[in-house]
Amino acid sequence: MSIGWADIGAGALRAALLFALGGIVAAAFAARYRDVRGLRSARWCALVAFALVVLADAAMIGALVTHDFRLAYVAGNNARETPLFYSVISLWAALEGSILLWTLVLAGATTFVAWRGTRALPRLATTALGILFAMLAFFLLLVTTPAADPFVASPFVPENGRGPNPLLQNNPLMALHPPLLYLGYVLFSVPFAYAIASLILGEGGDRWLVATRRYALVSWALLGSGIVAGAWWSYAVLGWGGYWAWDPVENAAIMPWLTATAYLHSVMVEEKRRLLRTWNLALVIATFALTILGTFLTRSGIVNSVHAFSLSAIGPLLLGYLVAILVVSCGLMLWRSRELADGGSLGAPLSREAIFLFQNVLFVAATVTVLLGTLYPLIAEALGGVQLSIGAPYFDRVQVPIGLALLFLMGVGPQLPWHGASRATLERQFAAPALAAAAGAALALGSGMRGAAPVLTYALAAFVAATVVQEVVRGVRARRVLHGEPAAHALAALFRRSGRRYGGYVVHLGIALIAVAIAASQAGAVEVERTLSPGGAMQVGQHEIRLDALSEVQEPQRRRVIADLWVAGPGGETRLSPSFAFYPNATQPVGSPGISAGPADDVYAILAAYDARGKAWATIRVRVIPLVSWLWVGGLVIGVGAVIAALPPPRRREVHLPAIAAEAAAGAE
Amino acid sequence: MTTPNVAASRRFTLTGRTANLLVIAVLVGLIVVLALGFRRDPRDIRTAVVGKEAPAFRLERLEGTGTVALEELRGKVVVVNFFASWCVPCREEHPALVRAWERYRTSDVVLVGILFQDSVESGRDFVRRLGGTWPTVVDDRGRTALGFGVFGPPETFFIGRDGVIEGRHIGPIDEDTLVRGIETLRRKPS
């Protein structure tokens, strides 16, 4: 084979860069002169660039799968023994590959906007397209400079590669969590591009916002699922019994998610009341800047982290990109500040828009405090030359009250009308939810929860759930009265016709579920650590754990020491086998927990230490963690809610004529 | 992020301009802090092995012909080089090691290569292809590398006649640096 994977990949990326640059020119031409030829060229530039980046990614996967150690990336992240599945996902196991994946997603988004987004609003869309091309060109530039070129040839061909990081070939969740995060990160480029385009064109209106609402929602949902999947991975693989450690990489993912959540809500204020225009622009810019900041933090190696990639020349380039984004965005906002003036003002404190404002303040405050905690070690070192770290207590102490307040507002907001509420409205809306909150608190106390935060969480989650149920019940009842539909039809119609609203409620339910799962698993976890001899047993909560054997197994690619545990509890009996794995190419043993998941609690067993010589004893750490499985279920519920909210309502015209539409729908079903 | 401040401050008529300046100052400060972050190496948590006695090791030779122990080399200047066959810079620095070894092999200087996180077969193949007759050994599950606080290959340590680590070089080394390090140690009275 005279032409290798490296030639294909590197060639494709360089060609794609040319098309991205061509796309900038074409899109600018189309936007400036409203020229269809420009738009057509831009579309083809996008499609060709996308195809070339797909080719480059495919070439990298081909090189990984065929173990082509002529590539430095393959030599460093793959070995002959690596199974096919893990060879493929090694694409995002290290810096260069993950930037390649990022470029792929960005090229895809650009192509989608070029072909689908430019049907309506050509001027705004073509300008935005030009900005997307510019961002794509930056990333293509990145992957064609030595700093992050994934196709750099190895100066010699080693017999065998180093293999992927043992932690990454330990669990299939690794296949899921980084791509979800990247999709979420990158898709937010689209609202950002539209926002900047709107500023460049000096449009005071909210057309950019309407055009990108769905992108923002999908990006938010993907980012959220990526975060939950990451928490799950951390729980199932890292073996410390938790799922969230306020690690810089986790913080980098949660910060844009927080601002995006704020944005999804404040958008409604702009749509309904023509308020908060500047604020919404700022939130979009902040969210996008935070995705870049997060990438920078985790890829530049300037903060210590579980996931931090190696120190690399890519850091300064990403920092430069971040500076460019901030300068352009802030400059444009200052320049266009006159066009951004709001038409009215916020009214009563007990109106929906006021709740949205408080909610936004809380979300932004959460973001700023997380950012502060993440960067404080850097600030302290820059100012005082001391090395310190900010532990989880800081984040817990600040974020828990914010979270509780947000939970409260989540229940209150949807129940308040725009412009303000009367006393009668308040009583009508909050009587049942208040009762539910009391019941939630009683449930928490009854199940042994102590401390203000968990009890409040239960109460507020019940409050939120009750408001959602009340809304749905009222909606169904209204439809039944108006259109005489049966309850099931009315419910389905509600979700199909007002997907955005009721999908949002489903998301709220998911958040309430997650809040309860967090409160229960944090406050109610019991941990016991014992040294057992084979045959010895220990009691943790209602579970009995017995060490049956401690064995050593030699596998082709690793050696494993496995503790064979028998676990009995209210849910029945099961066996767990927490282990240590020793890989020949890695210094560190990799521990894997044994997890028995259940609806009431998880039994999480870790082999903490063992007798290496005689296998006569093993120290076993067992955590019984209540309700933690509901965290992943809550993530799923949020995903379902987001899908409901993102689906377009069936034929727009029918919405204006509800009676006829309902009849038509009833007849069709 | 602090960007929303720009938006916010526009509306705050009393202090509009001041607030803008404040926001820009905060953003600039953020960037400066991030940029300053490049000065530090996040992986450097002061392991500070230089100036301390080198961790003892006795390791199997790559070719399976006995062992090499650090304590048996007392009284000589020892250069310990961590390498791996999958490591590209290791290959780059290899000719420099070969030349330095040719220069000092008959003197009181010993070069010891330690294979780092690699299989023995790949290591043998590496040495066979690239040459090099100095003793090379296989690390015992990375224990020695751990003791030396190796970040990643290649890394080179200069150990004096008294067994104390006098210098450390991270990344590929060139012949000049090798010679300078060795000469400094040879001249140093022990």
Add this chain to the structure above:
Amino acid sequence: MRRSRATGSDGRGAQGIGERRLVALAALALAIAIGFIAVQSLAGSAVYYLTPTEAKERGLAAGQTARLGGQVEAGTLRYEPTTRDLRFVIGDGVSRVLVIGTGAPPGLLREGAGAVVEGAFAADGVFRATQVIAKHDEVYEAPPPGATPSRR
């Protein structure tokens, strides 16, 4: 900085000036309260990273949480499986500190290797570790179980 954000959405309409001000003030109060909690917690949660020598020079007060980084001195590491009593000496070439902890040592904790322990000095000058983090610096490697940098 947080103050200006809170007022970000106050408008200048004609109606409801009092109410509007109320909303803005409430938002402002919210932001200030969070800022206050954040600054308070930040000071309390900063864990200084020190070498044994620095810890001695600073005269770290008994009970004050800190992280000690150094090397586990050869021949000092003891783990008693039945009581899960863990003790070792951590040193930086100049000073040595006896560390006592409870619980199994992380898989990577070995004599001669670098380690970071979090805890506080007791009155007797012994460092009581609440958490032991064996450390090994390597390109893109995650820590082993029990060594997540900021685990709770």
